Amino acid sequence: MADKLFCIKAGALKQLNAAVIGLCDILVYSPGEYTAGGVNGFLDGVKKLSAGAGKTVPVYLDLPAAAMSDDIRLLRRVIEGAGGGLAGLCANNVYGLALAKEYGLDVFKGLGLNTLNDNYCGFDNVLLSPELYEGDYRNFSGWDKRNYFLYVYGHLPLMLLSHCPYQVNGFDCKTCGGVQLKYRDELNNEMRIRRIKMANCYFELLNSVPHNLLNYKNKIKPHFFIDITENTAADALDILTAFSTPGNKPPQGKYTAGAYFKDIQ
Numbered sequence: 001m002a003d004k005l006f007c008i009k010a011g012a013l014k015q016l017n018a019a020v021i022g023l024c025d026i027l028v029y030s031p032g033e034y035t036a037g038g039v040n041g042f043l044d045g046v047k048k049l050s051a052g053a054g055k056t057v058p059v060y061l062d063l064p065a066a067a068m069s070d071d072i073r074l075l076r077r078v079i080e081g082a083g084g085g086l087a088g089l090c091a092n093n094v095y096g097l098a099l100a101k102e103y104g105l106d107v108f109k110g111l112g113l114n115t116l117n118d119n120y121c122g123f124d125n126v127l128l129s130p131e132l133y134e135g136d137y138r139n140f141s142g143w144d145k146r147n148y149f150l151y152v153y154g155h156l157p158l159m160l161l162s163h164c165p166y167q168v169n170g171f172d173c174k175t176c177g178g179v180q181l182k183y184r185d186e187l188n189n190e191m192r193i194r195r196i197k198m199a200n201c202y203f204e205l206l207n208s209v210p211h212n213l214l215n216y217k218n219k220i221k222p223h224f225f226i227d228i229t230e231n232t233a234a235d236a237l238d239i240l241t242a243f244s245t246p247g248n249k250p251p252q253g254k255y256t257a258g259a260y261f262k263d264i265q
Contacts, residue, residue: 011229013045018052030062033197036081058087063096065112070199152213154227161203212255
């Protein structure tokens with residue numbers, strides 16, 4: 001599977017090591033808290049790991065789907081502080097496209113822009129909507145030549161919250177960092193809540209089980225997008241190794257395979 005590109009989405013440097021970087025072609029950094037120092041520390045760490053892996057991996061900064069004006073001011077400081085260390089921005093809303101243009105950075109078209117067809121796909125890298133059907137993807141112009149990525153592993157975000165679920169449940173800003181808040185649905189599925197802190201806080205409600213297309217990997221035509229924001233470095237290496245090894249293999253544990261190979265009318 002040497003022709004496949006692997007894009008990894010990570011939330012922290014501790015989720016990476018030289019072996020993981022060795023199997024990675026593009027890295028999307030999605031921090032839990034956006035600061036210039038945090039992004040620069042991540043970039044420096046990736047450089048060291050890349051040296052150990054004997055390759056250079058471009059890093060795109062993931063931009064949340066929602067941002068207020070004070071969040072965008074903070075993001076400008078983060079981008080400017082990176083001093084050219086970022087390859088580009090992963091845009092999940094139109095403000096991300098505007099920021100990339102403002103700073104002359106490449107765009108990785110992200111999940112939030114929900115690519116269901118090949119309109120507005122003139123970017124170097126495009127992440128497809130998880131709602132897309134494989135038969136529809138083959139109608140994309142240049143589907144077999146361009147860098148289209150399919151979300152093949154990770155806990156998909158089901159909802160983005162702009163209110164604070166911690167405050168709703170009786171916690172405050174002083175105590176929320178010590179609490180692992182989860183929501184449970186009527187089927188007893190437990191969904192973790194991931195906080196994203198810029199000037200304001202936003203919260204992703206994550207699916208209770210990972211989206212995992214390991215059993216279909218030899219049939220998948222787009223490149224692979226692997227979200228390890230909920231995994232350790234050891235987990236990440238196992239996942240990447242499984243997806244880079246020839247032959248389909250059923251995933252272990254509970255998972256969902258989504259709609260890509262189901263023609264839902």
